[in-house]
Amino acid sequence: ETGVTQSPTHLIKTRGQQVTLRCSSQSGHNTVSWYQQALGQGPQFIFQYYREEENGRGNFPPRFSGLQFPNYSSELNVNALELDDSALYLCASSAGLAGGPYEQYFGPGTRLTVT
Amino acid sequence: AQSVSQHNHHVILSEAASLELGCNYSYGGTVNLFWYVQYPGQHLQLLLKYFSGDPLVKGIKGFEAEFIKSKFSFNLRKPSVQWSDTAEYFCATRNTGGFKTIFGAGTRLFVKA
Numbered sequence: 001e002t003g004v005t006q007s008p009t010h011l012i013k014t015r016g017q018q019v020t021l022r023c024s025s026q027s028g029h030n031t032v033s034w035y036q037q038a039l040g041q042g043p044q045f046i047f048q049y050y051r052e053e054e055n056g057r058g059n060f061p062p063r064f065s066g067l068q069f070p071n072y073s074s075e076l077n078v079n080a081l082e083l084d085d086s087a088l089y090l091c092a093s094s095a096g097l098a099g100g101p102y103e104q105y106f107g108p109g110t111r112l113t114v115t
Numbered sequence: 116a117q118s119v120s121q122h123n124h125h126v127i128l129s130e131a132a133s134l135e136l137g138c139n140y141s142y143g144g145t146v147n148l149f150w151y152v153q154y155p156g157q158h159l160q161l162l163l164k165y166f167s168g169d170p171l172v173k174g175i176k177g178f179e180a181e182f183i184k185s186k187f188s189f190n191l192r193k194p195s196v197q198w199s200d201t202a203e204y205f206c207a208t209r210n211t212g213g214f215k216t217i218f219g220a221g222t223r224l225f226v227k228a
Contacts, residue, residue: 004158033214033216035218040207040220040221041220041221042119042207042218042219042220042221043159043205043216043218044218045215045216045217048214048215055214056214056215058215061147090158090159092159094217103161103164104157104161104163104216106151106160107158108157108158111160
């Protein structure tokens with residue numbers, strides 16, 4: 001069974017640029033959530049996708065957007081990058097929709113540095 | 116808004132010492148509670164979870180946690196830590212709607228050999 005994978009591992013971008021991060025969910029999982037983990041802090045929920053639809057969103061501006069594909073893989077897009085966007089971006093997948101007792105499985109993350 | 120508070124940001128223990136990491140959550144209806152661990156260079160892993168039932172939850176690697184509803188607490192414990200327990204530990208709760216997992220700021224544990 002393949003776990004959650006993310007690409008790329010590391011990325012350096014310049015302020016104002018756009019970035020796309022990718023996530024492949026664990027086999028059999030139909031729900032993907034994205035989190036931002038700034039240095040020294042816990043992960044902060046960005047949004048969740050269930051069967052290709054956004055299912056919930058945290059306190060992040062619209063320049064953070066996402067997609068989920070029919071194979072349940074997902075992308076996180078961030079436009080107009082700001083220095084404060086520098087963080088570890090985590091993807092988590094689960095087999096089930098919100099409200100139920102499900103577990104999330106996390107990927108290794110993408111370390112984004114904005115200069 | 117729901118929140119999670121972890122009392123200790125850094126903990127240093129010697130091997131064989133007992134561990135208790137504090138976690139308090141704000142009440143928000145149905146409670147789903149979690150402890151995750153992040154070993155150096157590795158991704159977040161689930162240690163244990165509480166959804167309902169027995170408030171004393173046992174997880175992997177000898178960890179346990181107790182849900183005390185009256186205190187809004189879900190403290191993590193281990194009777195005897197090992198050097199390999201050096202990691203960062205996160206307490207988390209899932210919100211009432213169920214789609215958003217809210218994490219605490221984390222506790223960095225360093226175990227001296």
